[in-house]
Amino acid sequence: MIELRPAVTADVPSLLELWEVAAENDSRPTDSAVKVETLIARDPEACTVAVTEDGRVVGSLISGWDGWRAHLYRLAVHPDVRRQGLAHRLLDHAETRLVALGAGRIDAMVLEGNDLGQSLWKSSGYESQAEWRRWVRPVG
Template sequence: MAGRPRAARLSATSSARIVCIDSASLSDVADLLALWEAAAENESRPADTADAVRILLIRDSDACLVARQGGRIVGSLIAGWDGWRAHLYRLAVHPGMRRQGIGRALLDAAAARFRSLGATRLDAMVLEGNELGHMLWRAAGFQSQEEWRRWVTPLR
């Protein structure tokens, strides 16, 4: 699926500005970090590094979906597949580009990727207090699983 751009759904007000979804490459690392600094939910997680993003892109070159407008990255979604589970991370759309269907288009692209890989269920990590995120995930058909908690430890 890498390299095959998809047109995102566009609202009437943005129809002159084409947004395409494709996979991030190593040359996008700095732009991705800048997008996440400006647009991502940055609470409760370790700081991003360029090396960590490079490791992801080298391990799975289709895992990081980006929305581009005129060469600029305006949205992202990591669609991680480990052969067992389909995880979604880093759904973020530039503040000036929201409510134009870009988040939904990124999710659609991730769903297409996971379907082609044989996944049957998607999951997303969502902070309890992230109301904006809740609205998007709910609108996309996701439901919170109250009975589960994430258990973590740093790897030493």
């Protein structure tokens, strides 16, 4: 049985290991323990982990709510446990939280060419908005 629960600081090394092997890692800033710890401290419910009975972190999803918009990040499922509905469970969990907080729409960044990711979002009712491009400037 795989349990979903909020990530705690002690999970951070396991999360970084999971993201090394299981997350969408192109065209994005490098993860650091400090940044994940800051997220957990700021909103202890934002990062959900999926944990096996023997304590292994095999899935994650960050649901960010800023009081205005709702964003999903770091949906990742370890290759050992894919195609068992875990991404759908993580997504249901995050959507329930975000709707309860007041979200009217939820979005996610998905790389062009990530066919696996795109098939997950499509099957979950998400649609690509071709008219928008993301504009970024690195700071700090």
